[in-house]
Amino acid sequence: MFNFNVDFTGEFVAFFLLAVCAIVGAVMALQFTKVVHTALSLAFTFVALAGLFVLLDAEFVAFVQVLLYVGAVTILMIFGIMMTKHQDEGQEPSRPLRDTLAAIGCLCLFGILFYAIRNAGFPAEARPGDENNTLEIGKLLFSQYAIPFELVSVLLTVAFIGAVALAKREEGDAP
Incomplete structure (x- = not known):
């Protein structure tokens, strides 16, 4: 084994x-x-x-x-x-039982993953990749996936503007 x-x-x-x-x-x-x-x-x-x-x-x-x-x-x-305000809150109390259970859970997960990987059948030969994978990704990104690419850029812009607006509102509430 x-x-x-x-x-x-x-x-x-x-x-x-x-x-x-x-x-x-x-x-x-x-x-x-x-x-x-x-x-x-x-x-x-x-x-x-x-x-x-x-x-x-x-x-x-x-x-x-x-x-x-x-x-x-x-x-x-x-x-x-x-940009946000943080009050110095007290240190979280130590929880040795939680830490011990987390360590046991991590070790069990490691054991399961180790067993699964050791018993997995991987192909002997890997498929040869394209020489210029950046060019292929660029072609796909600007042809087949152009609309999702633009939607993600709009979503990120809206998220950034929302974060700035929330920070400004929190700043205005201060005395």
Whole structure:
């Protein structure tokens, strides 16, 4: 069951390091109590995920991951935090039972995923990808998916304007 025939190539080491970075960043985002630290931890996770996309030969998706999530979403989160008022609330009380149950649940999930992946039948040969996947994505984006692309851009613009309007209204309510 546990035959670990793994070639320790550079790609394997890079995948392992990036996967560990993504997991650590995600766990730290859940553990931090300050929102700015959580946002920076999420940015760290997003950069690690972009590295994993590069390993999968999806350079365009990696670039978009860095551009949108690391750049735009993290900056918007930090600006949103800075524009709203936060009172210093007390530290959340420690709950050792909850933490213990969460750790047991995580270990069980890891065991189930490990068992499922080890017993899964993956195809021996991967389908060769296009040499220029960015060109193919661009063709699809501006031909077949032009309307959803524009609708998402309008939705993001409306969400940003709404966030600014809510922040301004909250600022006006202050004495």
